[in-house]
Amino acid sequence: xxxxxxxxxxxxxxxxxxxxxxxxxxxxxxxxxxxxxxxxxxxxxxxxxxxxxxxxxxxxxxxxxxxxxxxxxxxxxxxxxxxxxxxxxxxxxxxxxxxxxxxxxxxxxxxxxxxxxxxxxxxxxxxxxxxxxxxxxxxxxxxxxxxxxxxxxxxxxxxxxxxxxxxxxxxxxxxxxxxxxxxxxxxxxxxxxxxxxxxxxxxxxxxxxxxxxxxxxxxxxxxxxxxxxxxxxxxxxxxxxxxxxx
Amino acid sequence: xxxxxxxxxxxxxxxxxxxxxxxxxxxxxxxxxxxxxxxxxxxxxxxxxxxxxxxxxxxxxxxxxxxxxxxxxxxxxxxxxxxxxxxxxxxxxxxxxxxxxxxxxxxxxxxxxxxxxxxxxxxxxxxxxxxxxxxxxxxxxxxxxxxxxxxxxxxxxxxxxxxxxxxxxxxxxxxxxxxxxxxxxxxxxxxxxxxxxxxxxxxxxxxxxxxxxxxxxxxxxxxxxxxxxxxxxxxxxxxxxxxxxx
DNA sequence: CAGTGGTCTAGACCACTGA
DNA sequence: CAGTGGTCTAGACCACTGA
Numbered sequence: 051x052x053x054x055x056x057x058x059x060x061x062x063x064x065x066x067x068x069x070x071x072x073x074x075x076x077x078x079x080x081x082x083x084x085x086x087x088x089x090x091x092x093x094x095x096x097x098x099x100x101x102x103x104x105x106x107x108x109x110x111x112x113x114x115x116x117x118x119x120x121x122x123x124x125x126x127x128x129x130x131x132x133x134x135x136x137x138x139x140x141x142x143x144x145x146x147x148x149x150x151x152x153x154x155x156x157x158x159x160x161x162x163x164x165x166x167x168x169x170x171x172x173x174x175x176x177x178x179x180x181x182x183x184x185x186x187x188x189x190x191x192x193x194x195x196x197x198x199x200x201x202x203x204x205x206x207x208x209x210x211x212x213x214x215x216x217x218x219x220x221x222x223x224x225x226x227x228x229x230x231x232x233x234x235x236x237x238x239x240x241x242x243x244x245x246x247x248x249x250x251x252x253x254x255x256x257x258x259x260x261x262x263x264x265x266x267x268x269x270x271x272x273x274x275x276x277x278x279x280x281x282x283x284x285x286x287x288x289x290x291x292x293x294x295x296x
Numbered sequence: 297x298x299x300x301x302x303x304x305x306x307x308x309x310x311x312x313x314x315x316x317x318x319x320x321x322x323x324x325x326x327x328x329x330x331x332x333x334x335x336x337x338x339x340x341x342x343x344x345x346x347x348x349x350x351x352x353x354x355x356x357x358x359x360x361x362x363x364x365x366x367x368x369x370x371x372x373x374x375x376x377x378x379x380x381x382x383x384x385x386x387x388x389x390x391x392x393x394x395x396x397x398x399x400x401x402x403x404x405x406x407x408x409x410x411x412x413x414x415x416x417x418x419x420x421x422x423x424x425x426x427x428x429x430x431x432x433x434x435x436x437x438x439x440x441x442x443x444x445x446x447x448x449x450x451x452x453x454x455x456x457x458x459x460x461x462x463x464x465x466x467x468x469x470x471x472x473x474x475x476x477x478x479x480x481x482x483x484x485x486x487x488x489x490x491x492x493x494x495x496x497x498x499x500x501x502x503x504x505x506x507x508x509x510x511x512x513x514x515x516x517x518x519x520x521x522x523x524x525x526x527x528x529x530x531x532x533x534x535x536x537x538x539x540x541x542x
Numbered sequence: 543c544a545g546t547g548g549t550c551t552a553g554a555c556c557a558c559t560g561a
Numbered sequence: 562c563a564g565t566g567g568t569c570t571a572g573a574c575c576a577c578t579g580a
Contacts, residue, residue: 104571123548243529261508264489349551
């Protein structure tokens with residue numbers, strides 16, 4: 051190998067690590083349209099030759115681009131610029147207590163329901179139980195600086211969190227407690243806008259029929275459903291923010 | 297190395313690749329609470345010894361867990377189980393035409409506005425222009441099987457898409473066209489619930505004040521703002537779905 | 543068959559941390 | 562100082578695809 055080509059980068063903007071330089075070269079080419087979606091990109095061998103690095107280094111750069119969805123790879127054929135027909139964003143759903151605390155505000159919770167019930171047929175299906183089995187049910191309203199922010203209607207699979215009902219939910223949020231019980235989550239969710247029901251409007255102290263942002267989330271851990279939650283927020287007081295970075 | 301330890305896995309559920317086996321071992325330990333959040337996990341050297349693989353293989357497994365946010369690593373100190381205080385989900389925002397077509401339904405669009413305007417101070421700020429500069433503005437209503445689904449109010453930076461206004465938006469959606477012009481996106485968005493304005497209610501053929509799911513999205517490419525869009529959907533006809541897998 | 547990507551090994555040098 | 566992670570090299574064997 052020619053050591054003269056291994057000069058120290060004088061530009062601070064150039065990434066130091068060789069794998070990062072290869073990755074940036076490809077990423078910039080993609081963003082400038084050098085390879086149209088679906089087009090064949092340089093092979094690993096070509097990149098090895100061009101950058102004078104080993105194949106493992108090139109492989110790492112390409113594998114990270116693959117993980118980011120920027121390229122598709124086919125064994126025996128080549129690496130192709132991905133078709134970016136969709137924009138996927140990272141949506142972070144945080145524990146509400148942390149979110150409020152981070153804004154420097156006060157959080158408190160009112161517990162309206164915390165009891166064991168019998169699962170309806172529909173609920174049993176969602177939680178992997180049989181109709182009529184015991185489920186835990188909590189209905190809690192969360193406040194930010196004294197203003198109602200979220201009405202949290204939640205059902206919990208007792209098998210996953212047998213002590214759930216003994217938790218003091220004025221001190222610990224259900225989300226926080228359940229994250230301790232089952233740390234690794236898999237979730238499905240939907241976000242919709244709907245009018246507040248009579249009960250929701252009363253608990254959130256908003257007008258009947260005011261628009262609410264409703265997040266319904268079902269959470270599983272190790273393939274077992276843990277909890278089903280319906281989180282209702284006054285549209286005027288809550289929004290979800292996120293971003294996407296390639 | 298002891299070759300006897302390299303038996304073929306008789307269980308089909310065990311991943312074949314050594315790096316995948318290491319990764320799965322760590323992932324399962326995390327999901328079973330073997331390492332509590334913040335706890336020290338095995339070092340690379342320990343994993344090398346335990347699995348009888350080379351360090352590069354262990355490194356790959358750990359790097360992927362790092363990318364997935366399941367561990368944190370500190371040089372000179374060790375690898376730790378991450379604090380999973382937030383649940384982050386992948387939210388995929390698709391081209392509405394594709395989304396409707398995939399449901400086997402008919403999509404069509406009504407173009408209500410498509411013209412050049414002068415940017416207000418606020419809009420100029422968002423698009424990286426000067427107040428009074430030219431911007432392109434479109435207002436388009438999208439229909440699924442003849443029912444209004446989305447009111448798309450969009451401003452576009454002319455520098456990024458000079459031909460924007462010559463596109464026939466009854467045939468091509470702005471999203472589809474802009475993805476061709478600038479393939480690599482970076483976006484910020486917010487999702488909120490609000491009441492339909494008089495104009496929105498009329499265009500979407502819903503009652504005044506009905507709840508709507510509103511997605512505001514600002515898109516950049518190569519650091520340059522491309523477009524700012526406000527997408528208003530009748531709450532009764534549209535929801536956003538997503539999922540999170542660790 | 544040559545070319546492609548998927549994965550692995552057995553070393554190496556380094557920066558960093560904390561005792 | 563020993564232990565940690567961050568990165569790299571120069572090979573290797575393999576499965577797969579398409580001419």
